[in-house]
Amino acid sequence: MPIVRVKEIRDMSSDDRQKRLGELQTELVRLRTMIKAGGAVENPARVRELRKAIARILTVEAEPAPLKKEEKKTPKEAPKKKAKKKAGETKA
Numbered sequence: 001m002p003i004v005r006v007k008e009i010r011d012m013s014s015d016d017r018q019k020r021l022g023e024l025q026t027e028l029v030r031l032r033t034m035i036k037a038g039g040a041v042e043n044p045a046r047v048r049e050l051r052k053a054i055a056r057i058l059t060v061e062a063e064p065a066p067l068k069k070e071e072k073k074t075p076k077e078a079p080k081k082k083a084k085k086k087a088g089e090t091k092a
Helices: 006-011 014-036 045-062
Strands: none
Touching: 006 045, 014 045
16 A cells, blocks of 8 residues: 555645655654664565655656646647658659
8 A cells, every 4th residue: 555645745835845744754764774774674674665655746846837728828739741652753
């Protein structure tokens, strides 16, 4: 089960995300230190969950803000295609 879901992350304010990110990074460092020291980790899969949660938060933080209706860009006109010559046609 994920630590934090994307929907929950998007509902958080930017400050809350940064606070949660700090907490998760601190826990990850603590777990990695325990592993390197040779200690027994209660749940080794927790490291992977923490890494994924950190990546989710960073991804949502990096997303651009959604555009409002009046700010949306108008689609550019598609370039006109050149007519292909059929075999046997020549310039007159």
